[in-house]
Amino acid sequence: MTNLTETGFGYTDGDVDQNIHNTGPTLNELADQRYSRRQTLQRGGAAIVAATMGGSVLAACDSKTEELTAPTVNAGSAATTASGRTVTLTGTGAAEAYSWTQVAGPAVTLSSTNALTTSFLAPSVATATKLTFQLAAANSTGTAGISTVEVTVNPTALGFTAVAKNKNDVVTVPTGYTVQIGARLGDPITGSAAAYKNDGTDTGFANRIGDHGDALFWFGLSTTGTRDETSSTRGLIVQNHENINQQYLHTAGATSPGGVRPEAEALKEIECHGVSVVEYSEGASRAWTFSSTSTFNRRITPNTPMVFNGPVKGSDLIKTPYSPTGVAGRGTINNCANGYTPWGTLLTCEENWAGYFRRSGDNAARTAKELTALSRYGVTSSTGSYGWSTVVAADTANTTFRRWDARATGASALADYRNEPNQFGWVVEIDPYAPTSTPRKRTALGRLGHEGCWPGKFVAGTKPAWYMGDDSRREYLYKFVSNTAWVATDATATDRLAIGDKYLDAGTLYVAKFAADGTGSWIALVFGQNGITAASAVYPFADQADVLVNARLAADVVGATPMDRPEWTAVNPVTGEVYLTLTNNNAALRPLNGTDAANPRHYNDPYGTAGTAQYGNPNGHIIRIKETSTESLTFTWDIFAFGAGADLDATNINLSGLTADNDFSSPDGCWFGRATNASGLVKPIMWLQTDDGAYTDVTNCMMLAAQPGTVGDGGARTITNTGTGGATATQATRIGAAPGASLKRFLVGPVECEITGVDSTPDGRTLFVGIQHPGENGTPAAPSSHWPDSQATGTAGATIRPRSAIVIITKNDGGVVGL
Structure with missing residues (x-):
């Protein structure tokens, strides 16, 4: 025990509790002094109590000093935690007033300063760091006691028990977490839409949440409704709507009498595509809701007016009857992954758009060059995915359907x-505010078939870059580098789309080429360079607009590395690795003889009880690259993880x-925690989502959390691949360190879903996840999933139709999700 005297007191770092009996000055005397942090340490915690108890206690401070049992303090069962976790400090004692203060370590915010119990969120640290807290207590006679406690905070670590694989019709998360359901297919987001019946009779999807919710992003709002990048309680979620479960949108499934689609059915299907902007807010007890009437709410569909910017604007290649000058278009479709800009806009990406178009039987009317381009992009269907072009509109001037x-x-x-197909396959910038x-x-x-457009690290004075996969087997990885170096003040500009003009309308598009030794290069796709000329035997390019419209062909010319279906890109906010x-x-x-170092596997993973052969690389992998800056033309690479059954x-x-x-x-969806909380600092969490067909005999699709190392933390490996008939071949590759316990399954979704889309609030305490196309193989009469209605109990009515939806995940103790 240490006595408090006018000459001060001390404490020992190793002591968890330090009880102090006060024989020193009265509270009146302490109240006359300044209560700076230094004076508090010198004069003792009774000064803090005096400041918090106020005049009612001070009036009795000249009474005879009485004995007070000083409080003891503890931080639960242990005084060790990790960044991002909630820590509760609980004091015990028999006093009339208490006061908590922090006296050492990185500053944290205490939930309460004048009660026996307080809590805080452990700060982000790079090494084990001690935080010291002091509990001061006093009663009306002026006696006081002080107790200190140390909490050691370690760097971030995954803080949950892995979820088991399962085929349940619910979203399963670890113990200690809560799932709430956000906006679902068909939910009204304007006052003009009626409640959703979910029986196939609903209409007006331009005012409802679309189908197949995909990538999403949180944009914070202040209490007054302005942009606020720090807000974690009110904001806008912008979500892509990639495709549709056509059978559930209509009463008894889609119809096509006489080979002609009904206008009402086709319009419903078209409007279910695109993007939604919806306002969300957190209420009491961490209950999240979305507004159906917010003035920010918006649907962007394939019918929404768009403008073209950049080198292709005005090109003959995108001129149509709708825009004879080639400067405008209608809508966006098959929006899959996304990206963002630091000036507060969303980048939505048009992925597998080619199949929506009807085009065959007109070869004689096309040039050889056109036929090469149409074939390379897959614009070859004789009907189009949903037959929208067959609609005979009641208004003969309506080209909503004719354009397909x-x-x-x-x-x-x-x-x-x-030329309508040339109006799709782009990155589209949207200002949600x-x-x-x-x-x-x-x-x-x-x-391209754009699968994401994720920015690299923004560094003032350096040209920023965005990284993009092209979602089809044997397609490529791309990088766009702006011509304009980053100016940090542009992040707060109010004319956000004008800032987009500045950074996104002029620059160089590159494609990646991977070498067997773990190095790689970015090759410019620029007219007149690297064989991209009018004399190319692959495709005779006319100009830079032609190069950009036919970027796949340009990448073919320069010898880019074909990849095993490139999907999402994500950038580690600490290392900048992609x-x-x-x-x-x-x-x-x-x-078997077509593997390479970056795509090294060929094997069989038999499916189901029948053991159906799945040769190739059915389980996929995640590759990563390291550059010295976003402007770099070279990189090193390795493979972070290979998908496989255990x-x-x-x-x-x-x-x-x-x-x-x-x-x-x-693996499909991929995203790192935001750098505004512990999940995106020091050793960030990478969230990994699956879109699986090869392993669904064992489990529904899932989301995992990882804390990756860095490129080069593993080494070279030579493997033996197998093919049909027992044939084998060896392949050298580069493999990262085995992830071990730094990779865990966090979530398993409902039946026949894809897990796609993830973001968090800036504080990391709320995670938003997209659940796409549950029950995709069912029928209107016999749905194969009933989610999200099944979420509460695991079952639901036999005829309840499934709906894509957002789930909102929070940690019950208020900590950062995943830590």
């Missing part, structure tokens, strides 16, 4: 919609040593 017929039937491109603004298609970033999910490949497109051959297939706690297949 891309056949060359007229005298020129201004007499038909032959300006609901009347017109989205802009940023053509400098190239026309991650690319490679979902899978098959034997037809990645044969029971597969550890020598040649399960190369990452996955176990029952972390085995996965077909």
Whole structure:
């Protein structure tokens, strides 16, 4: 025990509790002194109590001093925690007033300063760091006591027990977490839409949440409704709506009498695509709701007016009857992954758009060059995915449906919609804070099957870059580098789309080439360079607009590395390393003798009880690259993790040593925690989501959390691949360190879903996750999932139709999700 005297007191760092009996000055005397942090340490915690108890206690301070049992303090069962976790300090004692203060370590915010119990969120630290807290107590006679406690905070670590694989019709999360349901397919987001019946009779989807919710992003709002990047309780969620479960949108499924789609059905399907902007807020007891009437709410559909920006604007290649000058278009479709800008806008990406168009039988009316481009992008369907072009509109001037017929039937491109496919496949910038603004298609970033457009680290004075996968087997990884170096003050500009003009309309598009030795290079896709000329035997390019419209062909010319279906890109906010999910490949497109170091596996993972063969790379992998800056033209690379069942051959297939706690297949969504909280600092969490067909005989799709190392933390490996008939071949590759316990399964979704889309509030305490197309293989009469209605109990009515929706996940103790 240490006595408090006028000459001060001390404490020993190793003591968890330090009880002090006060024989020193009265509270009146202490109250006359300043209560600075230094004076508090010198004069004792009774001064703090005096300041908090106020005059009612001070009036009795000249009474005879009485004995007070000083409080003891503890931080639960242990005084050790990790960054991002909630710590509760609980004092005990028999006093009339208490006061908590922090006296050492990185500053934290205490939930209460004048009660026996207080709590705080452990700060982000790079090494074990001690925080010291002091509890002072006093009664009306002026006696006082002080007790201190130390809490050691370690760097971030995954703080949950792995979720087991399962095939339940619910979203399963670890113990200690709560799932809430956010906006669902069909939910009204304007006052003009009626409540959703979910029986196939609903209409008006331009005012409702669309189907197949995909990538999403949180944009904070202040209490007054202005942009606030720090807000974690009110904000806008912008979500893509990639595709549809067509059968559930209509009473008894889709119809096509006489081969002609009904107008009402087709309009419903079209409007279910696109993007939604919806306001969310946190209420009492951490209950989250979304507003159905917010003035920010908005649907952007394939019918929404758009403008073109960048080098392709005005090109003959995008001129249509709707925009004879080639400067405008209608809508966005098959929006999958996304990206963002630091000036507060969303980048939505048009992925597998080609199949929506009807185009065949017009080869004689096309040039050889056109046929090469149409074939390379897959614009070859004789009907279009949903037959929208067959609609005979009641209004003969309505071209909403006619535009999906891309056949060359007229005298020129201004007499038909032959160029309409060229209006899709772009990155589209949207300002969610300006609901009347017109989205802009940023053509400098190239026309692909865009799967994401994620920014690298922004450094003042350095040209920023965005990284993009092209979602199809044997396609490529791209990087766009702006011509303009980053100016930090542009992050707070109010004319956000104008800032987009500055950074996104002029720059260089590159494609990646991976070398076997773990190095790689970015090759510029610029007219007149690297064989991209009018003399190219692959495709005779006319100009830079032609290069960007036909970026895949330009990448073919320069010899880029074909990848195993490139999907999402994500950038580690600390290291700047770029991650690319490679979902899978098959034997037809990645044969036994067709592997390479960056796409090294060929094997069989038998499916189901029948053991159906799945040769190729059915489980996929995640590759990562390291650059010296976003402007770099070279990089190093390795493979962070290989998807595989835990029971597969550890020598040649399960190369990452996955176990029952972390085995996965077909990685797709990928995102790092925000740098505004502990999950995105020091050693950030990477969230990994699956879109799986190869492993669904074992489990529904899932989301995992990882804390990756760095490129080069593993080494070279040579594996033996296997093909049909027992054939084998060796392949050298580069493998990162086995993830071990730094990769865990956090969530398993409902039946037949895809887990896609993830973001958090800036404080990391709320996670938003997209659940896409549950029950996709069912029928209106017999849905194969009933989620989200099934979430509460695991079951629901036999005819209740499933709906894509957002889930909102919080940690019960208020900590950062995942830590």
